[in-house]
Amino acid sequence: MKAFALTGIAPEVIRELKLGKPRTIELQSTHNVVTLSRVNPGTPVFMTSVDMEDLTAGDSGIMVDVLSVSIMMKRMMEFTQGYHYEERERMSARIKVKCAASATVKSVTHEGLVHPVEVEVVRSSCYHAG
Template sequence: MKCAALTSISPDIIKELKSGRPRTIELQSTHNIVTVAEVEPGPDTHIFMTSTDVEDLSPGDAGICVFVLSTSLSMKRVVEFSQGGTMYEERERVSARVQVKFCATSVIKGVYRDGLMKPTKVEVLKSSCYHAG
């Protein structure tokens, strides 16, 4: 299965997602924002999530596949004033929020990069995990 990849995700977040409850994650890194911007939420939409850095992503890296429930992008404007009010700095920060739910653990089979402002895509092998009741 080929899907978009979110990288450099905290191992604690991945562990929490494995519990099966939906979670909303806010992302700040540009490569992850680009990925979320191009993903359409839906019952058949998957994203691969891993704690590996985007530069180090390679076949054999482990992670999880998640269903994409919702996405949103937002911009925040921050204005800082210096003491005395003679100078100020204005910055804008874009962030992406994505609500996901655990699907399966998986391993990367192939990595596809189309450029800096395109999402990183991976081909993954979904692993099945069975628990005796």
């Protein structure tokens, strides 16, 4: 299965998503915001704690169902010694997701910083003897 990949996600966030409740997370990494610019609700997305530069076949993560996506600009004010201030803008993305399954990367496609990271993944199966 092909999917877009969100990388460098905190392991604590992935653990919480594995509990099954939908969660909204905010991402500010440029490569993740670029990837999310191509994502719509219902698009399968792979999330992993592995950094983008290190993502290779065999790395594990989770597949999530995207419930909502919003990309926005935030204005930030920085004050220096009370007299001068500088206004900056930062792009960020908020995404509400629900864990669908554990998955392992089969292959990675990444064409550069302004292109989304895509992966071919295999959903993990877990069987319990009863």
